[in-house]
Amino acid sequence: MSITNDEVKKIAHLARLALSTDETNAFASQLENIFKLVTVIQNTHTDGIRPMSHPFDAKQRLRKDMVTESNERDIMQKIAPATELGLYLVPQVIE
Amino acid sequence: MTHYTLADYQQQLASKDISSVELAQFFLQQMAKHAHLNSFITVCEQEALLQAKHADELRAQGKAGPLTGIPFAHKDIFCTKGIKTSCASKMLDNFIAPYNATIVDKMASAGMVMLGKTNMDEFAMGSSNENSFYGKVHNPWDLNCVPGGSSGGSAAAVAARIIPAATGTDTGGSIRQPAAFCGITGLKPTYGRISRYGMIAFASSLDQAGPMTQTAFDAAILLNVMAGFDPKDSTSLDTPVPDYTANLNDSLKGVRIGIIPSFFGQGLHPDINEAINKSKTVLEQLGAVFVEIDLPHHDLAIPTYYVIASAECSSNLARYDGVRYGYRAKNPENLLDLYQRSRSEAFGSEVKRRIMIGTYVLSSGYYDAYYIKAQQARRLLAEDYQNAFKYVDVILSPTTPDPAFKIAEKSDDPVKMYLSDIYTIAVNMAGLPAINIPCGFSGHLPVGMQFIGNHLSESKLLNIAHQFQQVTSHHQKAPEISL
Numbered sequence: 001m002s003i004t005n006d007e008v009k010k011i012a013h014l015a016r017l018a019l020s021t022d023e024t025n026a027f028a029s030q031l032e033n034i035f036k037l038v039t040v041i042q043n044t045h046t047d048g049i050r051p052m053s054h055p056f057d058a059k060q061r062l063r064k065d066m067v068t069e070s071n072e073r074d075i076m077q078k079i080a081p082a083t084e085l086g087l088y089l090v091p092q093v094i095e
Numbered sequence: 096m097t098h099y100t101l102a103d104y105q106q107q108l109a110s111k112d113i114s115s116v117e118l119a120q121f122f123l124q125q126m127a128k129h130a131h132l133n134s135f136i137t138v139c140e141q142e143a144l145l146q147a148k149h150a151d152e153l154r155a156q157g158k159a160g161p162l163t164g165i166p167f168a169h170k171d172i173f174c175t176k177g178i179k180t181s182c183a184s185k186m187l188d189n190f191i192a193p194y195n196a197t198i199v200d201k202m203a204s205a206g207m208v209m210l211g212k213t214n215m216d217e218f219a220m221g222s223s224n225e226n227s228f229y230g231k232v233h234n235p236w237d238l239n240c241v242p243g244g245s246s247g248g249s250a251a252a253v254a255a256r257i258i259p260a261a262t263g264t265d266t267g268g269s270i271r272q273p274a275a276f277c278g279i280t281g282l283k284p285t286y287g288r289i290s291r292y293g294m295i296a297f298a299s300s301l302d303q304a305g306p307m308t309q310t311a312f313d314a315a316i317l318l319n320v321m322a323g324f325d326p327k328d329s330t331s332l333d334t335p336v337p338d339y340t341a342n343l344n345d346s347l348k349g350v351r352i353g354i355i356p357s358f359f360g361q362g363l364h365p366d367i368n369e370a371i372n373k374s375k376t377v378l379e380q381l382g383a384v385f386v387e388i389d390l391p392h393h394d395l396a397i398p399t400y401y402v403i404a405s406a407e408c409s410s411n412l413a414r415y416d417g418v419r420y421g422y423r424a425k426n427p428e429n430l431l432d433l434y435q436r437s438r439s440e441a442f443g444s445e446v447k448r449r450i451m452i453g454t455y456v457l458s459s460g461y462y463d464a465y466y467i468k469a470q471q472a473r474r475l476l477a478e479d480y481q482n483a484f485k486y487v488d489v490i491l492s493p494t495t496p497d498p499a500f501k502i503a504e505k506s507d508d509p510v511k512m513y514l515s516d517i518y519t520i521a522v523n524m525a526g527l528p529a530i531n532i533p534c535g536f537s538g539h540l541p542v543g544m545q546f547i548g549n550h551l552s553e554s555k556l557l558n559i560a561h562q563f564q565q566v567t568s569h570h571q572k573a574p575e576i577s578l
């Protein structure tokens with residue numbers, strides 16, 4: 001399979017990465033090589049095999065619906081790049 | 096003094112031949128002396144000396160436990176409250192963790208003294224420790240070689256006797272491969288055995304922490320503290336923790352060790368082949384029996400891993416958005432620009448590459464063909480191991496196909512780098528425990544072998560490794576710079 005620069009740009013957008021032209025070119029050929037490696041899975045017979053997402057096929061463990069965490073907003077926001085009045089600041093989203 | 100093990104220091108502290116403060120000061124000097132290896136990102140001198148002083152006070156009051164006052168280092172992937180936790184990324188260069196990882200708390204509660212945070216590949220993605228924002232780590236056996244990765248700083252520091260022990264994490268071999276390249280013992284426990292809470296996530300269904308030490312005995316001592324159920328980790332195993340030192344001296348008589356003949360063919364360095372052959376003879380003399388087995392789907396391991404690990408990576412690393420913590424790009428034009436530039440300016444190229452692979456295989460139209468297919472292949476790989484464990488207690492395999500390679504030798508070719516993980520990554524996909532121990536040399540470079548066991552067989556792996564180390568001396572060899 002081949003991966004075009006346009007495809008790389010599309011994936012980069014989905015991943016919220018802004019790639020330079022050099023990076024786009026390099027990733028196109030590197031991803032192509034990596035996916036060549038992956039073709040061996042494509043050629044494997046896997047009909048009826050249950051996909052394995054976890055080593056023990058674990059179910060999500062649930063806890064009692066009780067408050068266990070204390071409010072640590074100030075501690076958590078101390079490490080944020082920009083906050084005001086307990087809110088995280090981002091560039092204006094709505095005009 | 097540098098040839099002592101963690102167990103030796105335990106005795107010296109208990110008999111009051113040395114104080115915790117003296118021990119901490121000695122190893123802080125070692126860290127300074129070997130700063131050129133670049134094995135540390137952060138040195139915690141003040142905190143360490145305070146902890147050591149406290150440890151000495153506890154001992155004076157008769158309140159010391161077995162690990163009180165033992166110095167060690169954490170891989171910089173574990174959150175340490177009030178101390179920078181960078182994951183070797185520009186993204187987290189300014190990140191002071193607001194809480195402790197569970198194992199950070201556990202080791203501190205045991206009285207251990209953390210001297211610093213070790214260097215690593217950025218977000219634990221790499222096999223050479225060349226992908227660190229803080230620069231590459233050098234192999235103490237040959238400064239022109241890589242120490243392996245991603246726990247390269249921990250491995251180099253333990254090998255150079257800068258520190259008696261360190262923590263590591265292993266998603267596809269990141270404890271065992273650097274342990275092999277640096278000639279130390281490295282244990283990757285069963286998935287879920289050690290809490291992942293506060294361990295910065297790379298691939299959540301594969302990540303597992305473990306000890307990196309000079310000996311299997313030391314690894315057992317540390318695992319006793321590190322292992323255990325944690326309600327804060329949703330995939331933590333809720334099974335009792337045995338005393339991992341209890342069975343170290345069991346006889347190996349009749350232990351059945353599986354060998355996969357195809358692992359020892361072309362592609363394996365002849366010196367490693369020879370070192371393992373000699374080790375087999377030693378193990379036979381100890382009473383072990385070798386049995387040929389097969390893992391028929393093993394050729395699927397690398398591609399399956401790079402689909403699954405990258406998919407989980409792209410999902411986990413979506414959290415780095417420049418909003419709540421970490422790096423934020425200057426003067427963003429709008430929200431999209433803030434996200435894109437914060438991530439692009441702060442992630443290194445290997446991290447971006449894996450995010451790209453992961454995003455691709457999870458994207459609409461490719462999900463079934465790649466991601467689901469890889470998860471099916473993962474089950475085939477895991478079932479291969481379960482079939483093998485019907486006939487054998489453990490499997491003996493090379494840890495790496497070659498000894499440590501030269502710095503920059505593989506850094507331009509991701510596929511070549513990925514292929515060097517051939518012997519380690521299937522273990523993570525099956526969630527199995529495995530231990531690397533040194534088994535000889537290739538020229539001046541150490542080489543390792545690994546024992547792979549079934550789920551929760553850490554005691555058996557440590558027993559075999561310890562028995563081997565009782566009658567061999569590879570693990571006692573230290574690089575010249577440490578002497």
